[in-house]
Amino acid sequence: MAEVNTRKRGSNWEYRFEIASVGGKRKQKSKGGFRTKKEALEAGTKALNEYNNTGLTFTASDMSISDYMDLWFEEYCKLNYKYNTLLNYRGHIEHHIKPALGEYKLSALKPTAVQMFVNNFKIKGYSKSHTVGIFTTLSSALDYAIEPLKLIQFNPASPVKIPRFEPRDSIRYVISVKDFKRILDKFPPGHPFYIPTILGYMAGLRKSEVYGISWDDIDFKNKTLHISKSVYKRYADMTRQTKGFGWFIGTPKTYKSDRIVKLDDWTISELKKEKIRQQENRLFYGRYYTTLYKRVEKDDAGNDIYKIIESVIPLDLPPLNLVCVRENGVYCDSDTEKYYSKVIRNNLKIKFNFHSLRHTHATILMENGANPVDVAERLGHANIEQTFAYTHNTLKMQAQSIDILADVVKL
Structure with a gap:
């Protein structure tokens, strides 16, 4: 030796x-x-x-959970996950897993400690989705420690049970046509939230997809929209997530998310009006109109990503003709949606978040007999099971089920 x-x-x-x-x-x-x-x-x-x-x-026998979570994040997560997923994992690690379990040795972690860790979230009043998210982060990391790293032989999170939570109806809402029209009356044509609201409700797009659409993604002749990118906020320090961020364009959430979405005549008409409006605004503001550009950078996995650059001075960079801009051309980012959502909830008294638009889109289609396969492809879901879990079981759906049963039985 x-x-x-x-x-x-x-x-x-x-x-x-x-x-x-x-x-x-x-x-x-x-x-x-x-x-x-x-x-x-x-x-x-x-x-x-x-x-x-x-x-x-290190050796597995003396490595702490804290150090191992950092290793897993650097060596696996950064190479395999999208940036927003990384932000979630980093938050779970820094704010929950490390404070509670970080001092334990990886080789000594027992199911009892993990079960108490999970139970504590219910005691503190956390939602089931938040609790499951944190637990899944920990369990996935421990699976990686077994294979391929072979640092431990058994995942101490495997036998752990998630506590029973009372169901909450606070995440997904179905927005009625009447309320949809009320929202558009509040944010009329020309308002920064007008087009995003339409694309969420009428095309079922994710928020990150809406704010990444450029005019060349829209085929007005064939009435289609190509979803090929998404926008996200990237921080200078992922751990702190306080300041020093920029808006970046990357690939969609999954490979299924890259898709062609058919648009209805009304939506196409509103998009045409918005394009003309932006052209008129550019002429009106002249040299004071803000132009958007994209600058190539690299993500943690070495893939090309594009930072959105705003300038009233011409730059030697490829231009970005994004749909979601303000009157003077300044980029309208997805953070603005948080303010508009508060206005809808507080002023219009409508239970709302942006994801509700996408959820409503799927529910309306399924409620009225749309082919589930087409709905799944339209939403960019990886599988049809996700689409069924995604939609809302409405009274109309329940009535249809009863009618079907009555037609078959005929008593």
Whole structure:
């Protein structure tokens, strides 16, 4: 077994140890420049331990949950997930998993500790969806520790049960046609929230998709919309998520999200009017009109992403002809939706969030007999089961079920 040796070279110390031979020739690893023999020996011991663990600076027996979650996030999550998912995971890790379990050793974590960790969220009044999200983050990380890392043999989250939560109707609402018209009256043509509301309700788009649509995505002749990108906020410091952010364009949520959506005549008509309105605004503001550009950058996995740049001065960058802009051309980002949603809830007294538009779109189609396969493709769902779980069981659907039963039985 290799041992760490030290020797003095000039006024400094050096460590040295033998490593695997290459081509039958003996090899050694060494590093100098240490002030004392003790410093050289400590550094050499650490380097030998890392070498014996194939480049890892730890052993599973003494690694903390806190350090492991950072390892999982850096080595797996950043290479496999979209940025918004990374933000959720980072929040779960920093605000919940590390404070409660971070000091435990990875190899010593038991199901009892994980069960108490999960139960505590219900005690604190967290929603079921939030609790499941945090638990799933932890469980997924522990699965990765089993395979492929082989740091542990059993996932202590596997036997854990999610507490029973009372059902809440606070996330998804069906927006009636009457309320949809009231919302459009509140935010009429020319308002920054007018077109996003229409695209959410009439096309079933995600918020991140709506705010990434450009005019060249719309085929007015064939009445189609190509969803090929999404917009998200990217922070300079993902952990703190306080300041230093920009808006970026990336690929859609999943491969199924890249799709062609058919549009109705009215929606096409409103989009045409909006395009003409923007052209008139550009002429009106002249050199004070803001133009949007895209600048290529890299995400954590090395993929190309595009930062949205605003400027009244011409730039040597590709232009972005986004649909969702303000009167003077400034980008209308998805954060503005939070304010408009509050107005709808507080002033119009409509239970609303932007996702309700997409949920309503799916429910209306299913309620009126649309083919579930077509609805799934329209929404960009990865599978049809997701679409069935997504829609709202309305009184009209229940009545249709009763009619079907009566027609079959005929008593």
